[in-house]
Amino acid sequence: MSEREGSPVKTALVWIGLAVVLLLMILPFVWMFVVGLSPNSSWTPSLADWSPANWTLRNFADLFSALPFSAYFANSMIAAVVVTIANIVFCFLVGYAFARRSFPFKKTTFFSVLAVLMVPPYVLIIPLFILINNLGWYDTYLALIVPFAVNPLGIVLVRQYLRSLPRDVEQAAEIDGAGPLRIIFRIVMPLCRPALAVLAIQIFWLNWNSFLFPFILTDQNVRTLPVALAMFRGYQAVDWPHLFAAASLATVPLVVLFLFFQKQIISGLTAGAVKG
Amino acid sequence: MTYLLHSVIPQRLCATGTCLFFPYDPVLLPTIDGGKMAEVRFQQISKSFGEVPVIDSLDLTIADGEFFTFVGPSGCGKSTILNLIAGLELPSAGAIFFDGDEITNVTVRKRDVAMVFQSYALYPHLSVADNIGFPLKMKKIPKDQIKTEVAKTAESLGLGDYLQRRPRELSGGQRQRVALARAIIRRPRVFLMDEPLSNLDAKLRIEMRAELKRLHRQLKITTIYVTHDQSEAMGLSERIAVLHDGVVQQCGTPDEVYARPKNRFVAGFLGSPPMNFLPGKIDRKNQAEVVVNDQSITIPTNSQPASGEVVLGIRPEDVVISTADGHLTGEVQTVEFVGSGSWVELRWGEMGLKGFSARLTPVQPGERLSFTIPAEKCYLFNKTTGDRL
Numbered sequence: 001m002s003e004r005e006g007s008p009v010k011t012a013l014v015w016i017g018l019a020v021v022l023l024l025m026i027l028p029f030v031w032m033f034v035v036g037l038s039p040n041s042s043w044t045p046s047l048a049d050w051s052p053a054n055w056t057l058r059n060f061a062d063l064f065s066a067l068p069f070s071a072y073f074a075n076s077m078i079a080a081v082v083v084t085i086a087n088i089v090f091c092f093l094v095g096y097a098f099a100r101r102s103f104p105f106k107k108t109t110f111f112s113v114l115a116v117l118m119v120p121p122y123v124l125i126i127p128l129f130i131l132i133n134n135l136g137w138y139d140t141y142l143a144l145i146v147p148f149a150v151n152p153l154g155i156v157l158v159r160q161y162l163r164s165l166p167r168d169v170e171q172a173a174e175i176d177g178a179g180p181l182r183i184i185f186r187i188v189m190p191l192c193r194p195a196l197a198v199l200a201i202q203i204f205w206l207n208w209n210s211f212l213f214p215f216i217l218t219d220q221n222v223r224t225l226p227v228a229l230a231m232f233r234g235y236q237a238v239d240w241p242h243l244f245a246a247a248s249l250a251t252v253p254l255v256v257l258f259l260f261f262q263k264q265i266i267s268g269l270t271a272g273a274v275k276g
Numbered sequence: 277m278t279y280l281l282h283s284v285i286p287q288r289l290c291a292t293g294t295c296l297f298f299p300y301d302p303v304l305l306p307t308i309d310g311g312k313m314a315e316v317r318f319q320q321i322s323k324s325f326g327e328v329p330v331i332d333s334l335d336l337t338i339a340d341g342e343f344f345t346f347v348g349p350s351g352c353g354k355s356t357i358l359n360l361i362a363g364l365e366l367p368s369a370g371a372i373f374f375d376g377d378e379i380t381n382v383t384v385r386k387r388d389v390a391m392v393f394q395s396y397a398l399y400p401h402l403s404v405a406d407n408i409g410f411p412l413k414m415k416k417i418p419k420d421q422i423k424t425e426v427a428k429t430a431e432s433l434g435l436g437d438y439l440q441r442r443p444r445e446l447s448g449g450q451r452q453r454v455a456l457a458r459a460i461i462r463r464p465r466v467f468l469m470d471e472p473l474s475n476l477d478a479k480l481r482i483e484m485r486a487e488l489k490r491l492h493r494q495l496k497i498t499t500i501y502v503t504h505d506q507s508e509a510m511g512l513s514e515r516i517a518v519l520h521d522g523v524v525q526q527c528g529t530p531d532e533v534y535a536r537p538k539n540r541f542v543a544g545f546l547g548s549p550p551m552n553f554l555p556g557k558i559d560r561k562n563q564a565e566v567v568v569n570d571q572s573i574t575i576p577t578n579s580q581p582a583s584g585e586v587v588l589g590i591r592p593e594d595v596v597i598s599t600a601d602g603h604l605t606g607e608v609q610t611v612e613f614v615g616s617g618s619w620v621e622l623r624w625g626e627m628g629l630k631g632f633s634a635r636l637t638p639v640q641p642g643e644r645l646s647f648t649i650p651a652e653k654c655y656l657f658n659k660t661t662g663d664r665l
Contacts, residue, residue, distance in 0.1 A: 166397075168393045169399060171364050171391075171393075172398075173399070173410070174364070174385065175362055175384055175385075175390065176390075176411040176414055177411055178410075178414055179385070187399060190400075190401040191400065
């Protein structure tokens with residue numbers, strides 16, 4: 001054992017500590033799946049419910065037969081994917097302009113973007129509702145997509161990332177004969193991939209889980225999954241097994257996303273923490 | 277399309293027996309545009325960043341096919357000059373000409389120059405083949421031709437086996453050669469090289485220096501090189517310009533600038549170890565006498581400053597150190613053994629002086645040695661202006 005690994009007791013304690021934290025993190029998810037698979041209607045699974053022999057997919061099947069669950073799922077997916085793509089394109093272009101181009105009032109414009117970050121989203125609820133309603137976008141995909149198509153945090157993220165990159169590669173491309181659009185999309189954009197991956201994950205995750213604005217700006221036509229989940233809660237009781245089954249399905253895209261982009265998520269979390 | 281015979285780079289082995297660069301037989305270098313070159317002329321070029329002047333009234337002509345180097349300390353404006361030629365920066369005043377045609381306001385893409393950066397500036401997401409072929413792709417050359425050219429250029433620089441790799445999978449020397457290949461593949465009018473060897477280790481640097489010289493001899497493309505390494509500048513170039521604070525201090529062939537420096541800056545910058553400078557005073561008409569510890573050296577001179585105060589310069593290799601009794605003696609402070617002898621730092625009265633001892637038995641610190649300063653090897657500089665007298 002190398003010196004760096006320390007004593008076996010210390011290593012064991014570290015592993016035990018990590019296992020406890022892992023258990024605390026994973027338990028709610030396991031709980032949710034077990035209740036979703038359980039034939040009972042309680043939110044607390046009995047001992048028998050933990051046995052796979054007793055599990056049933058009835059609750060999951062009900063979601064698709066008794067409710068337009070696939071429509072909710074599709075609405076959420078369309079909104080999250082389109083908003084994510086829009087954010088990648090717009091935040092990248094705006095961030096690039098702030099990082100690399102000179103234009104009048106650049107500083108003022110950038111500070112106004114920063115200022116937007118300080119506005120609490122709740123302040124926007126009423127004006128946004130009135131605006132969307134007046135535009136005739138209420139309960140349409142446009143209401144779910146357009147207001148969220150660009151995110152100031154994404155602009156700042158791309159700008160800061162680009163400022164940390166040397167300009168040599170862009171200059172080399174220019175000298176090699178590449179035009180501005182080719183430099184932006186074929187050279188700079190691939191260079192920004194780590195930042196854009198972090199941005200994409202964050203935006204998808206935020207929009208997939210978004211409840212407040214979809215709740216206010218939509219109704220039956222384009223109801224999203226988080227809003228639909230809330231509908232399982234009635235005045236008198238909560239339909240826990242169906243709610244947990246729906247919630248289990250709702251986590252699937254995020255789990256897949258995290259599995260595929262683990263590296264980028266971790267690098268995004270540690271970005272700026274270590275001077276590279 | 278024609279090809280230049282590239283008489284190659286002999287197979288060489290390093291001390292460990294590992295094969296070094298270019299273990300290839302003669303190959304053909306591609307010539308996309310027939311190898312047109314350009315004379316580069318600067319006319320009263322000045323450049324400022326805000327209030328800070330970086331280049332001041334540069335007037336200079338670099339001949340067709342010449343290997344020209346700008347050398348100077350960090351921040352002297354040498355990289356800015358390359359950026360001005362490439363079009364990455366625009367001058368605050370003055371004009372730049374390629375073969376008599378003004379290109380001051382011509383866009384970067386239309387200047388037909390190629391640049392090798394200190395950082396290599398390779399496209400990290402593209403393979404070596406795509407990196408090398410990128411300039412040809414921009415020229416909309418057919419894919420088949422690009423493939424052929426890339427293969428030949430890569431082969432000529434010993435990169436044939438790495439074409440499918442990404443830059444991050446290459447060593448520093450290999451990356452440097454990819455950058456060179458990308459520059460030479462389209463036969464530009466002018467090569468610009470911004471300290472291209474400074475990230476390589478000492479051994480690799482010497483290898484690449486020879487390779488650059490060989491490439492220039494074969495391609496005959498006007499090459500403008502920038503470095504702060506004076507030995508690199510003198511070893512590579514046909515002419516060098518020594519820059520200081522944005523002003524060309526002296527321009528000429530390496531031996532000219534080394535042997536006849538115009539001022540104290542040039543004399544001190546070129547040469548390793550640098551020239552010794554000793555304060556002196558002219559006490560008789562047309563003669564300079566440096567007096568230290570009642571010891572004096574007399575040097576004939578044709579001019580003298582009004583104050584009579586001068587600086588005497590002597591290169592360390594010209595200070596003759598011997599054990600025989602000499603006119604001057606000093607105490608050894610430090611010794612750097614370099615194989616053929618030692619560089620010895622002497623304390624001579626209140627002054628420090630570096631000289632070369634050819635003695636193969638080690639010189640010891642604290643030892644007293646005799647030395648002579650040959651008058652014919654000395655330079656005299658005006659103490660105030662720094663100009664050579």
